[in-house]
Amino acid sequence: xxxxxxxxxxxxxxxxxxxxxxxxxxxxxxxxxxxxxxxxxxxxxxxxxxxxxxxxxxxxxxxxxxxxxxxxxxxxxxxxxxxxxxxxxxxxxxxxxxxxxxxxxxxxxxxxxxx
Amino acid sequence: xxxxxxxxxxxxxxxxxxxxxxxxxxxxxxxxxxxxxxxxxxxxxxxxxxxxxxxxxxxxxxxxxxxxxxxxxxxxxxxxxxxxxxxxxxxxxxxxxxxxxxxxxxxxxxxx
Numbered sequence: 001x002x003x004x005x006x007x008x009x010x011x012x013x014x015x016x017x018x019x020x021x022x023x024x025x026x027x028x029x030x031x032x033x034x035x036x037x038x039x040x041x042x043x044x045x046x047x048x049x050x051x052x053x054x055x056x057x058x059x060x061x062x063x064x065x066x067x068x069x070x071x072x073x074x075x076x077x078x079x080x081x082x083x084x085x086x087x088x089x090x091x092x093x094x095x096x097x098x099x100x101x102x103x104x105x106x107x108x109x110x111x112x113x114x115x
Numbered sequence: 116x117x118x119x120x121x122x123x124x125x126x127x128x129x130x131x132x133x134x135x136x137x138x139x140x141x142x143x144x145x146x147x148x149x150x151x152x153x154x155x156x157x158x159x160x161x162x163x164x165x166x167x168x169x170x171x172x173x174x175x176x177x178x179x180x181x182x183x184x185x186x187x188x189x190x191x192x193x194x195x196x197x198x199x200x201x202x203x204x205x206x207x208x209x210x211x212x213x214x215x216x217x218x219x220x221x222x223x224x225x226x227x
Contacts, residue, residue: 043204043217056214090158104215106158
């Protein structure tokens with residue numbers, strides 16, 4: 001079974017631009033979560049989607065948004081990029097979300113560099 | 116407010132010996148705990164998990180212990196191998212959510 005895939009793997013943008021990252025979960029997985037990893041802050045939760053609905057949101061500004069499609073694929077958008085948005089963005093999927101303690105499986109991440 | 120803490124940023128262990136990585140949490144509502152291993156520029160790889168109804172879970176060389184009263188969990192790797200060298204993150208979650216709260220990680224180095 002294929003794992004979580006993320007595209008693109010690497011991205012370079014300039015300040016003020018916007019970016020869209022894509023995540024395809026493991027087949028059959030319905031929950032997708034996004035995390036930001038930076039050297040200083042570690043892994044921080046961005047948001048969680050289940051059945052096209054955002055179920056949880058972390059403490060990030062409104063410039064960070066996401067959505068999930070009916071096939072469970074998810075996209076994350078960051079508008080008006082800032083230098084501090086440079087990070088590894090990780091997507092994780094799990095089988096079900098409601099009342100579950102399912103394990104989340106991570107993709108390889110998208111390395112975003114903002115110049 | 117760091118709800119999940121890994122107080123040792125690094126650990127160095129000789130091959131064949133036991134590696135013990137520690138994690139503390141503050142939120143008593145957490146009921147599911149996981150350990151992930153991470154190499155640079157890659158996503159975390161799931162290692163082992165434990166539910167709050169258990170105090171121990173074992174999978175091969177990896178064992179996780181949970182002490183709910185102390186809000187402490189630990190990962191034991193026996194015997195340690197050079198391939199275990201990576202950053203290890205503990206994470207916690209609450210029921211009805213997939214939101215994982217991660218610790219800051221411990222870099223394990225296993226030397227020959």
